[in-house]
Amino acid sequence: MQPQWILACDIDDTLTGDRVALDQLTQQLTQLRQQGQLFLILPTARAVPDVVSGFEDEGLPVPDAISTQVGTEIYLPPFDGDLTPLPAWERHLRRNFSRQEAMSFLEGIDGLVMQSDKYNTQFKVSCFLDKTPDPDAAADLIQQRVDDANAGDTYRVIWSSTRFLDIVPTEAGKGNAIKFVVDHFDLASRPVYVAGDSGNDRTMFDEFGQGIVVGNAQPELKRLKNESPGPDIYFAQNCCAAAVLEGLRHFGLLN
Numbered sequence: 001m002q003p004q005w006i007l008a009c010d011i012d013d014t015l016t017g018d019r020v021a022l023d024q025l026t027q028q029l030t031q032l033r034q035q036g037q038l039f040l041i042l043p044t045a046r047a048v049p050d051v052v053s054g055f056e057d058e059g060l061p062v063p064d065a066i067s068t069q070v071g072t073e074i075y076l077p078p079f080d081g082d083l084t085p086l087p088a089w090e091r092h093l094r095r096n097f098s099r100q101e102a103m104s105f106l107e108g109i110d111g112l113v114m115q116s117d118k119y120n121t122q123f124k125v126s127c128f129l130d131k132t133p134d135p136d137a138a139a140d141l142i143q144q145r146v147d148d149a150n151a152g153d154t155y156r157v158i159w160s161s162t163r164f165l166d167i168v169p170t171e172a173g174k175g176n177a178i179k180f181v182v183d184h185f186d187l188a189s190r191p192v193y194v195a196g197d198s199g200n201d202r203t204m205f206d207e208f209g210q211g212i213v214v215g216n217a218q219p220e221l222k223r224l225k226n227e228s229p230g231p232d233i234y235f236a237q238n239c240c241a242a243a244v245l246e247g248l249r250h251f252g253l254l255n
């Protein structure tokens with residue numbers, strides 16, 4: 001039996017932040033997966049070991065697929081041993097992305113700090129902008145440089161939480177990674193619901209147009225309320241996993 005619906009749920013500050021609610025959500029999602037009704041994807045900015053350790057340490061639900069590093073890597077079960085990203089997705093991203101060129105868009109920005117090597121991977125250049133004099137202006141400048149170079153077909157700039165800036169291949173991002181997984185499992189006819197809290201979740205809402213913005217979301221995601229005020233995006237009152245529970249009940253997906 002094919003799953004009836006798909007949930008793509010960000011981890012940090014969407015699932016995490018309220019352990020009691022997360023335990024309740026995990027229990028319900030796990031049951032739905034075991035009944036074959038739900039296909040669960042966890043798209044995240046984390047690296048994969050920090051997702052896998054979270055199953056036990058943080059009570060995260062075990063999913064059917066994980067997309068890490070802001071949609072630049074995809075992992076399928078089993079989630080143990082040596083985890084290798086899905087080669088088909090890496091091939092899809094390989095076209096023109098150059099770390100060197102991506103780095104050139106960051107040059108000379110006062111106060112910019114590169115993130116650790118763990119988050120600077122083959123297909124992702126990541127820095128912090130919160131020590132720059134005006135983080136939003138710095139993010140705009142980086143986007144402007146990409147636009148001025150006519151490089152938007154190759155580089156996607158993702159700005160989250162007035163702190164994290166990522167440059168990834170335009171084909172990447174959480175929304176595209178989820179779509180790839182959905183097509184990979186031949187689930188394109190099933191409805192996809194997404195849930196998130198920050199700018200790096202935006203591509204999921206743009207791709208699928210249906211989901212939950214948690215009550216503790218960052219301003220750049222809450223802005224969706226003005227840009228896409230439709231019934232298919234639910235702005236929860238609650239925060240974190242309690243918001244996901246609230247939203248899934250709103251859509252009639254949970255009791």
Ligand SMILES: [Mg+2]
Pocket residue numbers: 010011012013014196197198
């Ligand atoms: Mg998050």
